[in-house]
Amino acid sequence: MANDVLDEVDRRIVDVLRRTGRLPNNALAERVGVAPSTCLTRLRALVDRGVISGFHAQVEPAWIGRPIEAMIAVRLRAEARASIAGFFDRVAVMEQVQNVYYLAGADDFHLHVAVEGTDELRSFVTDGLSTQPEVARTETNLIFAHRRGGAA
Template sequence: MVELDPIDAAIVRELQRDARLANNVLAARVGIAPSTCHGRVRSLFERGVIRGAHAEIDQASIGRPLQAMISVRLRPHARGELSAFAQAMTTLPEVLNVYFLAGADDFLIHVATAGSEELREFVLNHLSGTRDVAMTETSLIFEHLRGRAAEPDSVRRRSPR
């Protein structure tokens, strides 16, 4: 776990709320100079605390109104291919997210398609129709509500040097 001081934690909190904040606005909100803020944000990226900033797209508005979560279990002979399977999934245009799981299922794949026929074709062509996949279970998503951003747990006071 990466240690965050109170200022870094405040930066993370603000960027979780709105990743599009201009640096000068972010600096004012956390009470530091813009140049200091820029350096701290760059450091948070370099340390892997911030991995990216993404636009949340309304899938229906771009022609993909049907979303689903597909549980996938690979066959025992394919256990050595978990990483390759996950990487292959991320290259498919229907795939929004790939989650590697503990438990009975190996993956949860979040997809968006134009309709039920496209969803069926995706499952057949890329999952159940392949030799490495033992089982799939598809759950349609009726509504997605985003939760509140998590507060950083690793806020620690740094000892004076």
């Protein structure tokens, strides 16, 4: 993967999509400066190679009734290292979890969560996370605002 090199056209496609999201193929081809058929072939190849891992709509949590966002640092117990993959899979599908980051460093995971209110946040941490046997500690930080990086 790291040895695969993107040529200039592929780099332009990735850059435009990274900054503007998904565009109709004709608009993407025009911005990149290639024919629509070339652009579509290149885009499909980027997806097949795993360079582009998916397309999604980024929805503001407040619009779906989840205005409170937080980052929760989770450290697992030393003896629970064999449970990392299972923990990762379990928390990734929790309704409140927006993103899961598996880390090197003092914490094992950071969870970006969105909830209806502080009562749900407290319950998520105390009942949903802290009671899991592999969890040694959690630390919760409220998010006041965020902006997606790399966007034009």
